[in-house]
Amino acid sequence: MDSDEEEFESGSRQATPGVDQNAVSQKKAPEALKGASGGYAWEDEYRRSWDIVQEDESGSIESIVLGLVESQKKRYLKNITPFQRGIIRTMVLVLDFSKVMSEKDFRPNRAAIMISNAIDFVNEFFDQNPISQLSIIVMRNGLAQLVSEVSGNPHDHIEALKSIKKLEPQGDPSLQNALEMSRGLLLHVASHCTREVLILFGALFTSDPGNIHKTIQELVKEKITVRVIGLTARVAICEELCKLTNFGDLENSYHVVLYEQNFRDLFMDAVTPLAVTKVESEKKDGFTLVKMGFPSRISDDHPTFCSCHSKAVYGGYVCPNCKSKVCVLPTVCPCCDLMLILSTHLARSYHHLFPMKLFVEVPVAENYNTTHCYGCQVKFPKGIDMSERSKAENKRKKEFHTSSRYRCQDCSNEFCIDCDVFSHDVLHNCPGCESNSRKV
């Protein structure tokens, strides 16, 4: 139960800086449950959003709005330890489509939100895990129904998801049926791939035809990891399921959604490949080395037959081993059994393995070394007079709270918050380190 509270709290942890906080001292709450004023989060006074906005001396609300916009910009703070990760993944996505999904606690209803999030998830999943495979199942009417087969083509999955949009959520969910079906789908997966199941579970019960505990034992035996995102509350059977299939690691495998954005964030977290656990890597007799070919693309004036579909197409890729032509990548060469892939597919996953170091915030000071962001050349605010800091009229001013500079520890260049987020989230390069011609 207490983990439930933990979940509940994290939603309200983000206090808005620049806003006077109610200084009522309450009994000291445990660190994890602390609200904005030091007491339990639910003991805080309710803040109406329109109270936050106050006019300044000149009657303008521009500065406060800018402050709010700035505080909304969340810094990228993720764990950057370079874990060994299972990059070549096979995942079964299980969606609850039972009657409870027509509840309207998310708008327009749970099912609609789930599908639209799932579509984004599929896009993002293949964007970051280009050589992985996915399959989608729905739980409906006490059965598990296959929506899309195991495949590496995001298009198929998205089309399939769009087609079930019209489907009315119905009946009871059955975890056991869904798990058995996933087990079947993951049965033939090669040993160098991960086997994962991600369940979105809206109901608080499951109606199963047999003993689900046996199914869980089978999953453990076949090294299938199951993660669950609950939409309502924690359920004992899901807890057991996650605990047993994740080597007892419940914290990272079972989550309950707090609000709409949280749902999305939890869903998107599953895009990052799972770290290989110590237990796993010790048990294994070694990892696999896969022989792969990097074909060149050719174009011809006349269509020629491809060896994979026997269709006449213009251009394609030529297997470097046997020189046969295939039309889509990645694939296994139908002639010589060599795995064919584009180097760009592999490179897309590298940032999971070589994560970028986090930038450090520069403390507020009177003088700074830099005047402009190294990445985008935007001007930084100037240093402040320390004696002015405690004055009441400056309390709301942004430059007294933050220096707006974030420094890379390797190259000591300083960046603005936008470039910090951009280079960690999208670029995965530090512009400063890359611009230095001396470092190798």
Place this chain on the structure above:
Amino acid sequence: MDAIADRVFADTPGGPTNRIADETPSLLTVILDVNPLEWKKLEDAGTINLKKLLSSLLIMLNSHLALNSSNQVALYTANSFSGGAKLIYPKIEDDSDTATAKKQSNLMMSSGMYRQFRIIDGSILDDLNSLLRSIPDKLRNLLNDGQGTHIKGTLSGALSMALSYINKSQKSIDPQQLGLKSRILIISISDDNTLPYISIMNTIFAAQKMKISVDVCKLGNNSTFLQQASDATNGVYIYIKQPEGLIQYLTTALFIDPTLRPIIVLPTNTSIDFRASCFITNKVIDIGYVCSVCLCILSVIPQDEKCPTCHSKFDHNLITRLKRKPKVLPLVKKKRKLEGTNGAEVDSEVGSNMGTPVPN
């Protein structure tokens, strides 16, 4: 899975139905490779020098600005020995603006020139001049400081900076930059082996995600990775065989505005080499081994059966299976001469050494 790449650009708004297309301003970001050693090579070959290229480039930048009054340009240098990658234009607004203004010399400028062009051209030429002047000293220092001349290519740094700049302009609420479409042009002369593979790939994906086309104008040797960059981002890759006509390339094939891209058939080369670079030897390979944990590409199986990047131990049985060479049949002895004497015997010997007959 190739669909990933295609999808990113397929849903770009635009197309013939988009009527306001030609009204949107655009930002042209040019990354100029100024590696002095490579330029020397090109100059010795007698084809082109930096001066000629610059005059063509300035014409291109000016014509871009002339197309739309809200168009913008940015210029970065890469691979220079002093300071690596650097922003040349727009100039960082300094507090000492007056000092730079009076320094403005008129090297190639005539007074009758359109003022905006004159300012831009002047500032670009000044900055490049001072950069080039400092290079010989820098190079001498580098040679003297005992670390050797090994210098990392900084094209990825210039690309990263350009992308950060574009990212900021996309997010900005400044009305001047609202809806600004951007593209990047790389003028590269250096070889592939100066490119840091992972960071270049990262910038390519970032550009792909942001839907920014990367055009490449390649002088010197052909480049595999830059070809991949332009292919992934729907850009144009042109390998210039006749640098004398550079101005023509720059103002035609490399001058396609992002809004026109959905309509125009791009002058891309259709055969692209998608080979990868080996992590150990840095060689470009077409068949390699890939570690299933970290996806690093190896051209040889490591001796200690451990991945050099992530140190995972490989399965011994599997390695031996990969190392196993196909059995080579013993050569058929040429006994044709003897056929006359003991033909029957030869026949039987040949038959036993033959492999499985090929099905017809």
